[in-house]
Amino acid sequence: MLEGFAGGFLEVLQIATLMTMFVGVIAGIVASAIPGFTITMAIVLTMPLTFYMPPIQGIATMLGVYVGGLTGGMISAALLGIPGTPSAVATTFDAYPMARKGDPGRALGIGIFASFFGTLVSIVVLVLAAPPLAIVAIRLGPWEYFSLIVFAMTVIASLVGRSLVRGLIAGLIGIFLATIGPDPMMNSPRFTFDLAMLSSGLPFLAVLIGVYAVSQLLGEVEEMRSASGKGEALIEERIVFRPLSYLMDTIRRPINLIRSSLVGVFIGAVPGAGGSIANLLAYDQARRASKDPDSFGTGVPEGVVASESGNSSTAGGGLIPMIALGIPGSAVDAVLMASLMVHGIAVGPRLMVDNPEIVYSIFVGLLVGAVMMLVIALSSMRYFLMVTKIPKHIIVPAVLVFCAVGVFALNNRVTDIYLLFFVGALGYMMKKMDYPLAPLVLGVILGPIAETNLRRALSTSEDLTLFVTRPVSALFLALAVLSLVVFLRHRMRPGASGAS
Template sequence: MTDAFLVALGGVTDPYTLLLMAVATFAGIVASAIPGFTITMAIVLTLPLTFAMLPMQGIAVMLSVYVGGLSGGLFSAALLGIPGTPSSVATTFDAFPMARQGNPGKALSLGLFASFVGSIISIAVLIVAAPPLALLAVKLGPWEYFALIIFALTVIASLVGDSLIRGLIAGLIGIGIATIGPDPLMGRERFTFGYEILTAGVPFLVVLIGMYAMSQLLSELEPANGGTQHPSGALISGDMRPHLWQTIKDILLKPVNVIRSSLLGVFIGAVPGAGSSISNLLAYDQAKRASKHPETFGKGEPQGVVASESGNSSTVGGSLIPLIALGIPGSPADAVLMAAIMVHGISIGPRLILDHPDLVYSMFIAMAIASVFMLVLGVILMRAFLRLLNVPKYIVVPVVLACCAIGTYTLNNRLSDLYLLACIGAVGYLLKKLDYPLAPLVLGVVLGPIAETNLRRAFQTSTDWTLFFTRPISALLLTLAVVSVIYSIYSYMKQRRLMAQRLDATSE
């Protein structure tokens, strides 16, 4: 094993390989900062370039794109309020308000360092716990998957904003949008109402870009009021310095949040099909619940940024657990990575660690080096992105709008998706003006189909509905879901009561 480690270390630290990894990390960051350009798309585009490389080299390059991509969505989330990728939805909740309050440098620094710490923790867990965690993940059936998604849906209760009813309505609208188009199991059309544009369904990324990007851009075009317009005409202004040492101190002085979020991301990543979009939201939700001041979340709370970014970045290590130990890809990006390994004639499965330990070690080393590249390049790019904020919004808004349209069209090369984008953007803008939170809607679109698919698979396997409560893991997750909802409602009512008391005290 020592010889295999040394071979892997020599292969990955080769100067040419390091240069390729740096370029790949840069490409992953930039690609994910563009709304609509997903991490999977970036890795797919990288795959053909690795065919002529050595196996270690090719895998290192693709992992670098992966690691860079999970942190790249931070830039557009913090500076524009638009999630660059589905895995950065929760990042917008506090990073964007923090940037709008005059601290864009701090928002980006917190996100970058949290991503770095999350990646390192996930690598440590991957090395130590890959076999046992993979065996646990593979034992999960449709009952456990459904229970997990129900637990994830309870996040809606903590994202409702100022109105519980409006938040729940937004979540139901999202689940309703997810039911339009082909049936997830049988492929039959439903709820299309005779419109051909809806026969393929409403792609999630179209909803994400429309709800966040289009509604935000339309809001930016409104006449300035309440002093929100900066004198320079820029979208955001303020302290653009990164404050690196202060950022490191903020994270290290509250290690529980970043460690909890990272471990949660690893676990979610180890569950095939869950993905970083779920870990991003769940990590944020748990950080808010554990906070002594949950009312500060959504208003520029630093720990909200730390939780969301460490949660999604740690998913990389978790998703590699079933891939390395069992040959099961945990996400579409892992499936592409698996294809890259198989192209070189290497079989994926339980014997991968025994037959090709040098390749496995090279994956561990490449992830660690890519995390360092991500941090260094992120800090360098941060200065460039912050400089772009000085550009007036009448220039920025059309450029971002064009990027959104291009990203939407390239998803499926369908012109109809652009019409859907415009309609969903208008709906998102209207909901925003009516004070409906958009996060529960997006969460409903993400998790609705997964919950439906696994519920139907469970009943196709067995019609005994008591299995949801008699299987230990499923019962535990459903119990946690019930407790989560009760606690969220209690916290919401307590917060409203305190606000009412403060108003009464002020009026007196």
């Protein structure tokens, strides 16, 4: 193994590879910081450039974009309250309040270190446990997937806010929005009303950006109604950035860091899940394990650590089934696989046997990418923090235009930006009527996976007991029940927030 690593270091630590990786990390950070621009899009745009590089340089460059992208999404999440990528949704819960309290440097600093450590943990698991974990992940049938999603849906309970009923309504509206468009099994149109813009369903990113970005920016406009508010910046206080103090803030929470990273690795290893679920699940677990769960959402470091380590560790997790079995864990991994195949390298269970240098270079590339991300992010964050000094009357229209462009770029369809408007207006109205937005987004993410797997399971066998007799499925359902019991016990405690 050591020889393999030495070979991997020799391959990756070439000047040309390091230079393209450096550019890749920067590109990933910047692209993900723009709402609407996903890591997958950044990787897809990078792929053609890697055709002209040797395979290892190409894959290392794409890993740089990947690692940078997983961190970049938190920049707009922390500074503007708008997740740059779906994997940064939970980062808005605590990083944004922390920033609005006048400490945006701390929010970003903790996020950067948590991302870095999350990636490191995922590399360790990737190296040590790839084959057994991949076999577990790949053996999950539709029963286990459905039960996993039921467990993930209990996260909604943590996100309901003041009123349980309103939170549930928001979550169910999210799941319902995801049913619009072609039905996942029979492809028959549902609730499209013969409208072209609904015919292929609601693009998840249009919903995410509409719900978060548009409603958040309109919230900023609301605060500008007074004449004295004109020309004010997002954060008026003097901005400080003390990396060493943020490092201590992060490593003082080792259990949270490791637990959230392991959640991210596991979710990343399950094909089709990924960062958008991992960050929410890691946040939820951190909240439940906390002695003071009510402080979550007010700008506590624990929330930032959980979300950022949870989403960044999906990088290594997603590579587990790819390296061990040739099955991509996420869309990004599928692009990485395609890039290797373009170079004539067959990705499958024999990859480790036939091309060990590629596998070790992937391990090393991920590590080097994480270190580069740390260096680049820490040295550039002062400049990103300047965003908070730009007056709101400039930020609001500029970011709205960015959002429209980002949503258009998804499918090159103007109708998608009309959806952005409607979803944005809906999100703002819900926010004003005290309906939490996070369950809605979670519903949109989890709803289609739940429906597809439930129907697949019942198509295979109509025996409902399989959900509880298959051990892994039963484990997830037991965790879901436990999670709900803990939530209800906490909710019924005298003085707990929100009793309805």
